[in-house]
Amino acid sequence: MKKRDEIPVCDTWNLADILPSDEAWEALFLETERELAGYKEFEGHLAESGEVLFQCLKFDEDISLKIERLFVYGREKSDEDTAKAKYQDFSARAQALSYKAAGLSSYIVPEILAMNESVLNGLIRTEKELRRYARTFEIIMKKKAHTLSAGMEELLARSMEATQSPSDIFNMFNNADVKFPSITDSEGKEIPVTHGTYIPLMENRDRRVRKEAFQSMYSVYGQFANTLAATFAANVKQASFYAKTRNYASSRAYYLAENEVPESVYDNLVAAISEGLPLLHDYVAVRKKVLGLDEIHMYDLYTPMVSRDDSRIPYDEAREMVKKGLAPLGEKYLSLLQEGFDNRWIDVYENEGKRSGAYSWGVYGTHPYVLLNYSGTLDSVFTLAHEMGHSLHSWFSDQALPYVDAGYKIFVAEVASTCNEALLNRYLLAVTEDKKERAYLLNHFMESFRGTVFRQTMFAEFEAETHRRSEAGEPLTAELLCRLYHELNVKYFGPEMMVDSEIDYEWARIPHFYTPFYVYQYATGFSAAMAISSRILAGDEQALEGYFKFLSGGNSMPPIELLKLCGVDMSTAQPIREALAVFKELLEEYKTL
Structure with a gap:
């Protein structure tokens, strides 16, 4: 394992595009900390005039952007080597500053909600600049029944620094401390x-x-099961605390409302996938037969059913594969992709202490960044396509919209990334003439379905059940969590699978559980992406035009409405069933090969 300073600079991201140095970070931190006092100037005065309301919202926006710059720089520097205490300190200080700002600004929403609607509309008419915040006002009004008094909002905001500890503890354990x-x-x-x-x-x-x-x-996860169960349970409790305090029926209701997603979408997903589980059971049986196994175990799920040249795919070759796969999106998309490749948007290889996995993240006003741990496998190539999908989604939204509307909801966050994967897979299937290679790619595509639609929905079931039990007063012990997780694996993988006892601890290593009710959106996003990519590949110009409107849509409308621009209605189970139909086609073709 190479140390960070042994990685060539050209294979690392250039965080100087966010802030030029650590000294610049410190200067911006002190500047922002001083400016927080400005919140007091507006408190109690928002209803006085449209100009006062606008100046307050613009001040809050400017502070938020500065704190975002501080936090992203600190966290991404920390992710380069999680053992470096300096950057842990940077991200912790930036996060503390954000909590302080949230406390000082907590009067804003209650003061807006306290206005008579006619008064607010009058302020907007007299101050044209306030139209910039039309979507902000729409979202605020939707939360009227769940917004507390100014004093209570301040108290909640101040509490958040303490209640984020479970996520912080898990992150440090999983990335800096745990060794296998x-x-x-x-x-x-x-x-x-x-x-x-x-x-x-x-x-x-x-x-x-x-x-x-x-x-x-x-x-190793088994050794620390009790500690990790306590950490997991604490995170569930903090989610429930905020939900109940804000008068939501459950933590699920709270987190879905934050994304303007009806709970029926979650239930439709679980129900549709439960109906489709015989397809996954069939896939497991095929895998067992093709691998020639007397028993199929959980550790047999990832190995390809068809052997392939084990030679690693060089990173430069991976970039070319991605560009060819995404060609149907047009020249503008490809030129932006190349810009990211050429200008150090991407941190490519694993190094000692580097955060695991992959993500895309950035700051409004600069380009996005991608963290990879590129290992030369075909999966790594697809990860590159996936994360650049996130990045260009962010780029298009940032270019089209002001900061206040640019950040898209999590519900649509996985659509562009998964659409990229689908296009790449379809391209590779189209250009191969070798039956063995085609079978390999079909296997890979089916694995994408298994991992993203079936597996993430299983995670969603686990998450909903654990939150439900905790809210009913049941302690989330390691024993309970392992039992629930085991039962779900039995349900999902079917009668052919030997569900090994080790897999019972998998819940303990899933970082997304610390962002409550996130994982289901992988499955819904994948399903939407299947529909969109199919239409683009069919040459549907209207679908392509709608897709770029979607990419540029940020948070300018509710996510369900954004997807309708692409002709996809996620308020129904139809996109899920369409995705399952694609999986069935792939499986049937694989059987014939």
């Missing part, structure tokens, strides 16, 4: 098991390697 026992490969060479190497090891053709990697990882 090494294993040996088929030639007796020692192989480290890390977050970055785990999936490639699970894809290994040698079953012993897969099994030992699987046992290596989950043996």
